Amino acid sequence: VAAALPAARLVLLGGGPEETALCALAGQLGIASAVTFAGRVDEAAKLAYYARAGLLVSASTMEGFGLAVGEAMACGVPVVASAAGSLPELVEDGISGLLVPPGDIDALAAAMLRVLQEPALAQRLAAAGPPRIDRFFRWERTTQQTLACYQEVLARCASS
Numbered sequence: 585v586a587a588a589l590p591a592a593r594l595v596l597l598g599g600g601p602e603e604t605a606l607c608a609l610a611g612q613l614g615i616a617s618a619v620t621f622a623g624r625v626d627e628a629a630k631l632a633y634y635a636r637a638g639l640l641v642s643a644s645t646m647e648g649f650g651l652a653v654g655e656a657m658a659c660g661v662p663v664v665a666s667a668a669g670s671l672p673e674l675v676e677d678g679i680s681g682l683l684v685p686p687g688d689i690d691a692l693a694a695a696m697l698r699v700l701q702e703p704a705l706a707q708r709l710a711a712a713g714p715p716r717i718d719r720f721f722r723w724e725r726t727t728q729q730t731l732a733c734y735q736e737v738l739a740r741c742a743s744s
Contacts, residue, residue: 597624597633598623599621641664664692665683681709
């Protein structure tokens with residue numbers, strides 16, 4: 585991506601045990617000046633990062649829910665993600681984001697470049713994110729579905 589788009593910047597939010605290795609890797613790849621490790625940020629700062637983002641990338645190969653992906657989609661940020669874990673439930677491939685095979689770095693880079701180089705695609709993906717999140721993942725809806733599930737289980741237990 586850096587070779588095709590030298591002005592591109594990568595911002596990593598959050599922290600963890602891999603940060604030192606990732607920083608070293610950025611140096612080895614010669615892209616350290618294009619990578620920012622922002623660490624943990626508060627909600628206001630996170631929203632500001634989303635507002636400036638041209639793309640959110642999740643290369644996770646095992647994602648329980650993908651909160652960052654859902655947040656980015658809700659904020660109208662185009663998403664490229666691995667088709668792993670729950671991410672295919674969040675991202676409708678080609679409609680609200682692009683999904684790539686888990687671990688396929690070439691496919692990930694190609695999808696990133698597509699979104700960054702095709703403004704119409706980026707706009708279409710960005711526009712599809714908020715209504716999808718609102719329709720399927722709003723807290724009120726999730727709470728109602730969870731409550732209905734518990735009520736069904738309790739009803740089955742009571743009738744046994």
